[in-house]
Amino acid sequence: MHEVTFEDAMMADLVPGTNYLKGDDSNYTRSEPVHMIFKFPGLRGVGNMGGIRRAMQENPIFGSSQEEAFVVLLDTRKHENWQNVYDPMSGILTYYGDNESSSQHYLSTNNAGNKALQKFFQRAYNEPESHLAPFFYFEKQVDDSVKYVGIAIPYVPGTSEVDALSLERFTDPRTGIPFENLVGHFTVLEVTAKREWLYDLKRGITVSEHAPNEWLRFLVDRDLSSRVERPLVPGERLRRRERLLESIGYRMTIFRRTQGRFRRGLLESRRCCDLCGMAVEPLLVASHILPWSVADEHQRQDLDNGLLLCVTHDALFDKGFITFEDDGRILISEMFPRQEWPRLSIDETMHLSHIPRNKAYMRLHRANIFKTSSR
Known part of the structure; x- marks a missing residue:
């Protein structure tokens, strides 16, 4: 398995199956790898707490947006009440929202993770021309590194919106009081997210030349038939040219819309x-x-x-x-x-x-x- 050091993480692409290592500082909040991966020069990154972390669009000249640039999903594997599950054969990820308390509404969480789930499932199913932020899915490992799995799309072909994102009831084991939380079903694209694309997303450039074609194909056609990127073999120039033309076509379609x-x-x-x-x-x-x-x-x-x-x-x-x-x-x-x-x-x-x-x-x-x- 390929590994990326903590120091190199802020310059690395996100490659499926790659482990991003934690730092050496005894304070985990300063050594947490997700925080390092999403550092950008002159811009705010993501927090180092929670399973759902939002990064807002931000332009160095014109300020911050109210829209998410992207969302990070981290399976921390610490919840006994529920287990996030990714099935690589079907590409379906079942991921639980961020409400763990009976003392608050399920949409009132500190990191607004459930709000993000609700917003982007709604857009993916009903608003094809609206902004859709990619969700980058990671799994925490026993050594506190994180493995990048892929881009989680809040949409499952052949599944209705109400089944893809459902509101379910749980019981707080400490108090015995019931509470509500969202459960989302995503389709995961096991594709590389280039560093340049992440930086473009953060700056609000959503129709980026660096975006993976599999992501653009979904935005334009809601097509998830090609979930796993096929590596290019050396000398395959024609295929590279075809992918470039395909990318340009998708980006122009989004622009025209x-x-x-x-x-x-x-x-x-x-x-x-x-x-x-x-x-x-x-x-x-x-x-x-x-x-x-x-x-x-x-x-x-x-x-x-x-x-x-x-x-x-x-x-x-x-x-x-x-x-x-x-x-x-x-x-x-x-x-x-x-x-x-x-x-x-x-x-x-x-x-x-x-x-x-x-x-x-x-x-x-x-x-x-x-x-x-x-x-």
Whole structure:
């Protein structure tokens, strides 16, 4: 079995069947391997307590999101009341939620693990276009190392949502009082999670070029027919090219779905360019104020993060040659030649006909995208 040292864990890919070793510190909270695996430069990682640990999306420039980047499931093997079970033949993981107390509601746990289970099972079964965070499943070993098993998908083909995630009653052995906890059934993809993908996920880049095709295939088609990645043999260039093209195709499908929904929302509220009034619909662009590449899932769909612009003014806005004040007045970059203004139909008297309610996006555009002599 392949092993990764504690010191190397924060630079390693997640490879199925690999053991990630604990550190040498006598304080286990500082030597706990999961905590080390998910360390990212300049970003928060995951906690070092609990079987269900959420990592939130976070961009170094634009702050934290309310969406999970990913969720870590760790079978600690310490619960006598229930045993998490993974069947490698069927690929089905049965995993219990994080409520262990009769004194609280099953959705009120400290780490909000049950809330995450409920949210993502709901999305996986009913909201194919919504953000779905991957669950990375590990099993704790007797030497306190952890073995990475694969990506646990909150979805089982041929099984209904109510059967895949059920609310069950248990009895607290200390008090004899009953309590409720969730029990989830996942399909596990025994595939490698590249370090670059983990970092992209943490930064809110969900349609990443580093995402495994097996994961993208599920997002696009709900297809889990290929659970285990097939190793590439040396010199298999054609297969590598096929996987690359497949990956590009899946990522473009996800992008078109999201962008199409965003554009429809803007068109429903107005039918012309927010700046010049041009109303030829095929020439109108749903322009993100905070760019897609750095926006999180909520921001990518937030209509307050959008302007409906003609292709000319979208290009100027996207490249940072124009931006807008909070009241909608245009600002034209000093880097854009004044003699070109008439050709592209811009002047200093123009203003937006539709002003987004959330001013924070435009302030970020002015501070980070708009071209000035100092940037």
